[in-house]
Amino acid sequence: MSADIKEFLADPQLLLNAVGEGVYGFDKEGKAVFVNPASELMTGWKADELLGKNIHQYHHHSHANGDHYPSDECNIYNTMRDGVERKITDEVFWRKDGSSFPVEYTSTPVYKAGELIGAVAVFRDVSQQRLAESNLRSALQKVQDLTEKLQAENSYLQDEINENWHGSGLEGNSPAFMAMLQQIKLVARTDSTVLILGENGTGKELVARNLHLLSQRKDTPLVKVNCAAFSASLLESELFGHEKGAFTGASERRKGRFELADKGTLFLDEIGELSPDAQTKLLRVLQEREFERVGGSKTIKVDIRIIAATNQDLLTMVEQGKFRMDLYYRLNVFPITMPTLRERIEDIPLLCHSIIRQLNQKLNKDIQGISKFSLNKLTSYHWPGNIRELQNILEREVILSTSRTLNIQQKFSNNQVSKQSAAKPLAEIEKAYIIEILNEQDWQIGGEQGAAKVLGLPDSTLRSRMKKLSIKRQR
Numbered sequence: 001m002s003a004d005i006k007e008f009l010a011d012p013q014l015l016l017n018a019v020g021e022g023v024y025g026f027d028k029e030g031k032a033v034f035v036n037p038a039s040e041l042m043t044g045w046k047a048d049e050l051l052g053k054n055i056h057q058y059h060h061h062s063h064a065n066g067d068h069y070p071s072d073e074c075n076i077y078n079t080m081r082d083g084v085e086r087k088i089t090d091e092v093f094w095r096k097d098g099s100s101f102p103v104e105y106t107s108t109p110v111y112k113a114g115e116l117i118g119a120v121a122v123f124r125d126v127s128q129q130r131l132a133e134s135n136l137r138s139a140l141q142k143v144q145d146l147t148e149k150l151q152a153e154n155s156y157l158q159d160e161i162n163e164n165w166h167g168s169g170l171e172g173n174s175p176a177f178m179a180m181l182q183q184i185k186l187v188a189r190t191d192s193t194v195l196i197l198g199e200n201g202t203g204k205e206l207v208a209r210n211l212h213l214l215s216q217r218k219d220t221p222l223v224k225v226n227c228a229a230f231s232a233s234l235l236e237s238e239l240f241g242h243e244k245g246a247f248t249g250a251s252e253r254r255k256g257r258f259e260l261a262d263k264g265t266l267f268l269d270e271i272g273e274l275s276p277d278a279q280t281k282l283l284r285v286l287q288e289r290e291f292e293r294v295g296g297s298k299t300i301k302v303d304i305r306i307i308a309a310t311n312q313d314l315l316t317m318v319e320q321g322k323f324r325m326d327l328y329y330r331l332n333v334f335p336i337t338m339p340t341l342r343e344r345i346e347d348i349p350l351l352c353h354s355i356i357r358q359l360n361q362k363l364n365k366d367i368q369g370i371s372k373f374s375l376n377k378l379t380s381y382h383w384p385g386n387i388r389e390l391q392n393i394l395e396r397e398v399i400l401s402t403s404r405t406l407n408i409q410q411k412f413s414n415n416q417v418s419k420q421s422a423a424k425p426l427a428e429i430e431k432a433y434i435i436e437i438l439n440e441q442d443w444q445i446g447g448e449q450g451a452a453k454v455l456g457l458p459d460s461t462l463r464s465r466m467k468k469l470s471i472k473r474q475r
Contacts, residue, residue, distance in 0.1 A: 001022060023112075025122040030054050030077050033118070042125050044096030047246060059094045079107035093123065101201070121280050170206050171354050174345030176339035180207075186213035187334045193286070195331045196272075196309040198338025199387030200430065200465075201456065204309040208267040211307055220264030225257045227268055228464040232275035235334045242294035262302045270415065271331065272312035272323065273464065283327045287324035306331070341383040341390065348379050348390070355391055356406060359398045367398055367406050381412045384433040388456040431469040434462070443473050 021344035022042050025034030032055045035047035043059050050058060056071040071077055075086045086107045092100040105123035109116055170181070187194055188211050196204045205224070212222040230238050233247070236421050241256030257266060268274075274282065285291050290301045308331050341348070352375065356367050383389060397408055434455070441451045445459055452462040463472075 002339070014089045017147070022121075022123045024055070024076075024123075025118065026076070026080055026121070027118045028080060028116065030056070030071075030080055039123075041124075042095075042101070043093060047096065058096075060091075062092075062100075064100065076105075076107040076119060076121045079109055081323065082118070083109040083111075083116045095338055102130050127404055155329060157418075158466075170203060170210055171350055172344055173350065174339075174344040174347045176343045180336060181200050182291045182335075183336050184210055185214070185334075189216060191215075191305050193306045193331055193333040195314075195333070195335045196307065196338060197335055198309075198311060199340055199386055201313050201386035202338035202340060203387050204311075204338055205267070205269060207338065208309060210266075212265045212305075215265065215305065217264050217305060221261055222265045222267060223257045223261040224267045224269060226458065227278075228270040228273040228456055228463060229460040232278065232468055234277050235275065236281065238420075239278065240291050240293055243296040245295065247295065253293075256293065258285060258302050258304065259300060261304045263304070265305045265307060268306065268308040270310060270461070271308040272310040272314060272317060274323075276324075279324045279327050283324060283330060288328070309316065327473070341386045345379050349375055351387065351390060352378065355394050356398065363395075363398055365398055366404060367401060368404045370406040370408075374406060377408050377412055380446060384388045384429050385455065392456055427469060430465070431471060434469065434471060438471070438473070456474055 020038055020127070023034065023036040024032055024039060027033050031052055032050045035045075035050050035051075040046055045055075045058055053276060054078065056069075056074050059075060060071075060076070061069055075088050075091075078084070079086055087105075088107075089104045091103060091105075093103050094100045102125070103123045104126050105121055107119050107121045110118045110120055172178075184207060194208075194211060196207050198204050208224075209222065212218060225235075225238060227235060237247075237254070237256065239256050239258055241254050241259055244251065244253045259384065268282075280360035281291060285302070286306060289303065290299050292299055313327050314323050314332070318325045318328050349370075352370050356370065359365060360367055378393075385392075393408070393410060394406075397406055397410065400409065401407070434451070437451045437454050438445075441454060444450045445452055445462055447453070450459070452459045455462060457465075
C-alpha cells in the first residue's frame with residue numbers, strides 16, 4: 001500500500017470530503033462541527049456560515065408545505081438527545097436561495113468512551129428519484145385509466161353485440177319519412193342536441209345511430225343508455241360512474257357512460273324515465289360539460305354530443321311537475337318526430353324486402369319475396385307496435401316458411417280496430433297492445449317465448465312500461 005493511500009485512510013476528514021452525499025457533524029449542543037463540500041453544493045450554505053451554529057434554522061426550519069418545523073421536533077437533534085439512530089425519507093432541506101429539495105437522511109449518534117457526544121447526519125438530494133417516481137405513477141395511472149376505459153368499452157360493445165336484432169327502419173319514400181330524413185341530414189353534421197320523439201317501435205335508436213354516423217364524431221364512440229332499464233340510484237352510477245366504496249357493492253372504481261362517450265355521442269333513450277336527481281345532474285352536464293362520479297369529488301370534464309329519445313310527451317310532464325322545464329328546453333334544441341308506421345303505410349313493401357333480406361342472413365333462409373296477398377294483409381293492419389312489430393311478425397313467419405315466397409299466416413284484426421283506436425289516447429292503445437301480447441304468451445315476460453322478445457324490448461323495459469301503464473295480470 002502506498003504512502004498516499006495510507007495517509008488518505010488515516011485522515012477520516014479526507015474521506016468525508018470525497019463522498020457525494022452531504023455530511024454534517026454536530027456536537028451535543030447541536031452546533032455544527034463539520035460540513036463537507038457535497039453539503040455546500042446541495043444547500044448553497046458554505047461551511048464557514050454554518051460551523052459553530054445551530055443550523056436547523058438555516059435549512060430545516062419548515063416542512064414541505066411551509067409549516068414551521070420546531071427544532072425540538074427535529075429528528076437530527078432528537079438523535080443528539082436520546083442516542084437513537086433515525087432514517088428519514090419524507091422531509092425537505094431549504095437552500096440558501098429559499099428553494100427546497102426533498103431529502104433522505106440518517107442521523108447517527110456519536111459516542112466517545114461510552115458517552116454520547118453528538119451526531120452525524122448523512123443526507124442526499126432525491127429530487128430526480130421523486131420526479132422519476134412521479135412520472136412512473138402518472139404513466140401507470142394513464143395505463144390504468146386506458147385499461148379501465150378499454151374494458152368498459154369492450155363490455156359495452158359486447159352488450160351491443162348481444163342485443164336483440166332490431167332490423168332496418170330508416171328506409172322508405174313516403175312524404176312523412178322523407179321529411180324526417182331531411183331533418184336528420186340538416187342537423188347531423190352539427191353538435192346540436194337532438195330530441196327524438198315517437199312511439200315505441202318507430203326506430204328512434206336507428207335515427208340516433210345515423211345522426212352519429214353522419215356527424216364529425218363518426219369515428220368516436222356512440223354510447224347508449226336506456227334510462228328505463230335502471231333504478232334511480234343505479235342510473236346515476238351508470239351515467240356518471242362511481243368510486244370504490246361509494247355504495248354497497250361498489251368494489252372498484254367504474255367509469256360511467258358519460259366518460260365512455262367523451263369525444264363521441266351519448267344516446268339517452270327513454271329520457272322521460274330520469275329521476276329528479278338525475279335530471280338535475282344531467283342539466284349541469286349539458287350546461288357545463290362536467291360532473292363528479294358517485295362518491296367522488298374530482299370534477300371530470302367531457303366533450304360529448306347528446307341525443308335523447310322518448311315516447312312520452314315531455315311538455316305535459318313539465319306541466320305536471322315530473323320533468324324539469326330548463327332540462328326540457330336544453331334537450332329540445334332540435335326535435336325530430338318519428339312518423340308511426342300507420343302514417344307511412346306505403347313504405348311497408350320496401351321495409352318488408354329490407355327486413356326479409358336481413359332475416360335470410362340471420363336465419364340462414366332463402367326467402368326471395370313476399371306475396372301480394374300478404375302485403376295487402378300487412379298494409380291493412382293498424383300497427384300499434386310500429387316497425388318493431390313488423391320485424392317480429394316477419395321473423396316468426398320466415399322461421400315457419402318452407403317456401404321461397406313468404407305467405408303471412410298470422411291473422412290480423414280488421415280495419416275497424418284502427419278506426420276505433422284512432423280516437424283513444426296513445427297510452428291506452430299501448431296498454432291494450434301489451435296486454436294482448438302478454439295474453440298470447442301466457443303472461444311470460446322474459447325468455448325466448450316471452451312477451452318482451454315478441455315486442456322487441458329488454459325485459460326491464462317491458463316491466464317498466466307495465467308498471468307505468470298499471471298492467472297487472474287478473475287472477
